[in-house]
Amino acid sequence: MKIRILIPALSLLLLMSCKTTTNNITYFQDLDNQASIITEQPINYAPRIAPDDQLSIIVSGTEPNAVAAFNMPLTSYLAPGETNVTSTPVLHTYLVNSRGEIDFPVLGKLQVANMTRSELTDMLTEKISAYVKSPIVTIQIRNFKVSVLGEVNKPGTVNVPNERLSVLDALGMAGDLTIYGNRANVLLIRDNNGRKEYHRFDLTSAEILTSPYYYLQQNDVLYIEPNKARKGNAKYSQSGQFNVSLASTIISALSVLASLGIALLVK
Structure with a gap:
């Protein structure tokens, strides 16, 4: 009779345990x-530009010679651990300093911190339009x-x-x-x-x-x-390692004592 009552109780407990796990x-x-x-x-979701950000800014337009002054020159560089210069030149990035500024060609220092990419694009487009007709500004946050x-x-x-x-x-x-x-x-x-x-x-x-x-x-x-569950396992593992270490120490000590006892008896 007790067994008949125990089996449904265990089944109910198992179902409740599974439900709790699923909810977690x-x-x-x-x-x-x-x-x-x-x-x-x-x-x-637009991120705000912050100090230490690295910005890639490219200015293009219908007159390539006119926009050239607003672009950083292409350069080759040494990658970490390499001895040969890369064959494909890359654009420099603009590092936002601790004051939230970048040093932009022709325009000088610009305050860009806390701006979104689209806001900075609009600002640069407006400023560069005073020098170049219909410029196109493309910006990426590289880091x-x-x-x-x-x-x-x-x-x-x-x-x-x-x-x-x-x-x-x-x-x-x-x-x-x-x-x-x-x-x-x-x-x-x-x-x-x-x-x-x-x-x-x-x-x-x-x-x-x-x-x-x-x-x-x-x-x-x-x-x-x-x-x-993970915290419990970690605590159990640490306790288990300690017990194994303690048991090993005790066994080693007993082994030494046994060896000394045998040596004394032989004498």
């Missing part, structure tokens, strides 16, 4: 409730990268070819979270003009899709902390 790893569990809100709130650390399959730095990268894009490029990643508490670290900002995401909720931090900016860091 499933993304966007309340998506149906948030769908209308998500479609009504567009998010601005756009984010770091994804913690419980992901491929932790490291992700280089971004364009300026639109969401939290989900970054996690996808890092191979997604491992089964041990805490999906309810993803940490974002952002450097905003020397001031650190912190924000946390819950990947199990669809609210992340409307967050102002959903789109990442250059040099952002995402950290996925381990869940309780």
Whole structure:
């Protein structure tokens, strides 16, 4: 009789355990409730230019000779660890200094920090139009990268070819979270003009899709902390290693004592 009662109880406990595990790893569990809100709130993803950014700026137009003065010359360089100069010349990049300025040909020093790429494009187009008819300005942020650390399959730095990268894009490029990643508490670290900002995401909720931090900016860091199961395993592993080390020490000591005892008996 007791066995008949015990079996259903264990089955119920197992089902509850499976349900809890699924709830911990499933993304966007309340998506149906948030769908209308998500479609009504567009998010601005354009990153802002910051000190130490590297900008590629190319000016073109119908008169190549006229726009030549506004372009940095092509150069060849030595790649790290190489002894031969690269055969394909590349354009210089403009480094934004600590004051948020770049030194641009003809125009001189320009304040560019906290501008979007399109805003800087409009400003340069207006200024260069005083010298050249209908210039075309093309700008790229060359050092756009984010770091994804913690419980992901491929932790490291992700280089971004364009300026639109969401939290989900970054996690996808890092191979997604491992089964041990805490999906309810993803940490974002952002450097905003020397001031650190912190924000946390819950990947199990669809609210992340409307967050102002959903789109990442250059040099952002995402950290996925381990869940309780991983922390428990790590604690058990450390305890297990300590016990093995202690047992090995005791066995070694007993072996030495046994050897001394045998030696004394022989004498």
